[in-house]
Amino acid sequence: MSCEQTASSAFGAEGMLPLSGVELLTTTRAVRKRLDLDRPVSDDVLRECVRIALQAPAPSNQIAVRFVVVTDPEVRRRLGELYQTGYGVYRQLDGIYIGSIDKEEGAEREQQERTAVSADHLAEIMPEVPAIVVGCVAGRAENMGAWVTSSLLGGAMPALWSFMLAARLHGLGTCWTSVHLQQEEAVADLLGIPFEGVTQVMLTPVAHYTGETFKPVDRPDPDAFIHWNRWQA
């Protein structure tokens, strides 16, 4: 039995993988090397992922998130090239580029190095990915305080992550990315996004993934990230 047969037989009656909540949340990974560039993604599945995503919380119950779904090969190519331009700048940024961030020796360092190779790979293939989604929010909040900025971005981010979780349930790989935002206006021009009134938040490739599943990765002890009752250094 081929990998694809195994994977497709794993889908339940509703065409979704029967993952538990914990499995879904711990195996929705940044997929870059395992994006299947040869298999188209159906518009119906993309629409279904957006339908699920629209259940996410929204400030004042106003849905401000927008999904620009790019499947046209020529537009994808040009969008992918803009991503590559942004990635080229990011790659030069010492201490910010993932491959330049020092980690202790051992497993953590190896994981970081693998991720850098994988991020470089995504930049190379982005123009060929079958679908690219640019997640946007209606409104702009330049140089505003925390409440306005948080409310604006919070109008999109929960829904965009839900979209990625829904995609995982449908056997699709995604990867939250942001380097294209250095070219936000150029991307707005390419896609006809009204720059004055719509903020781009992220971009994700969307493709069926190769192989069968994903594993959780090692993460640090939660207590290192919790401040009980009061912030403590």
Ligand SMILES: Cc1cc2nc3c(=O)[nH]c(=O)nc-3n(C[C@H](O)[C@H](O)[C@H](O)COP(=O)(O)O)c2cc1C
């Ligand atoms: C705000 C944000 C921006 C990111 N930008 C990029 C990006 O531009 N390119 C990229 O390849 N990955 C990007 N990532 C993905 C992270 O590198 C990825 O989530 C992290 O390495 C963990 O990967 P894992 O979930 O597979 O362990 C971004 C993630 C976030 C949350």
